[in-house]
Amino acid sequence: MSPDGKYFITTYSNVATPPKRTLLNNTGKIIKELGDSKADDFDQYIYGKTELIFIPSEDGKYQLPATITYPTDFDKTKRYPVVFSIYGGPNAGTVTNTWKGTSNQWWANEGIIQIAVDHRASGQFGKEGVALMHRNLGKWEMKDYGTAAKWLKAQTWVDNKKLLITGHSYGGYMSALALTMGADDFDFGYAGAPVTSWELYDTHYVERFMDTPQENPEGYKAASVLTYVDKYKGLLRIMHGDMDDNVHVQNTIQLVDKLTNTNKHFELIIYPGSRHGFGPSKAAHDRAERYRFYYQNLLNRPVPEGLIK
Structure with a gap:
């Protein structure tokens, strides 16, 4: 801002415009790029x-914001698999009208639609929306993500048998919940370090939203992935570090116990020595396994030669 408040410099972008830096006056007129x-x-x-x-x-009641990246050679007469990337936590929206760079272009080139959606309690709709999550974690996120999934599968250009949801931490929770509570809407889940039952997570976080398990037993039960294991279908892959001191690995172990006791097919990768993120020694494996999963289950073809080293 200039000392007299008449001019300011801003950097801006949107989903179609890479970042620009511009001089404007205080009425919004562009003086100079x-x-x-x-x-x-x-x-x-x-x-x-x-x-x-x-x-x-x-x-x-809400218009849920989403950013969607289409395949490079997008043709509305064809059907494409979808990767639905989420975080999902309260007041933690991820959808912005900003330039996304080129990080999503590999999968666009390979013929995958990529989408991110924010639910009603993501912060996009203020305190009114966030307050809906009090004593109700999992409910509104899953309802709105399920609505987005149904909308996608109704499009003529979406392969309605190949919708994958993926996220880490709270996003891992939502991905696991999508393949259980929301299994009618999602086909594949790729869940990193998921919370599976809120009794297992840090009280300083959980009790702000859920109150205590003694005060809200039904809310905790309704929010737990473990409650819906009997509804599981599709294919879920779970990754977790065995030294995770944020989302303790017991979350995954309890889910695995339920899934195996009910004879459900799933995939599991445990990263020894890893905490909430998978360190450099595991990063290459984590990346390679995601490639393999996407090519095998979404694209039905082998991983291109030389992609995995």
Whole structure:
């Protein structure tokens, strides 16, 4: 901001515009473009288009924001698999109308639709939305993600047997919940370090939202992945570090116990010596296994030669 408040410099972007730096006056008029991260040959590149869209909630009360990246050679007459990436925690939305860079272009080139959606309690709708999660973790997130899944599968260009949901930590919780509570809507789950029962997580976090297990026993039961194991279908892969001191590995062990006791098929990777994130020594394996899972289950073809080293 200039000393007299008449001018300011801002850096901005949106899903279709790489970051720009611009001088404006205090009425919003552009005085001068100072910098543009878009290279001179930018328009010569073919890349997957990203859009900001809004999906109506089931009850019609909210327009759920989402960013969707289409395959590079997108053709509405074809059907594509979908990767639905989420975090999902209260007041922790991830959808923004900002430039996403090129990190999602590999899968766009391979023919996968990629989407992120924020639910009604993500913070996008203020305190009113976040307050809905009090004593109700899992309920509204899963309802809105299920609505988004149904919307996707209703599109003529989506393969309605190949919707994968993925996330880590709270996102791992939502991915595991999607393959149990929400198994009618999702086909694959890729869950990192999931909470599976809120009694197992840090009280300083959980009790802000859920109160104590003694005060809210039904809420804890309704929010637990373990409650819905009998509804499990599709294919869930779980990854967890055995030294995770944030989401303790007992969360995964209790889910595995339930899944094996009911003879459910799933996949599990335990990373020895890893905490809530998988350290450098495990990162290559973690990345390679995701490649294998996506190619095998979403694309039905082998991993390209040389991709995994």
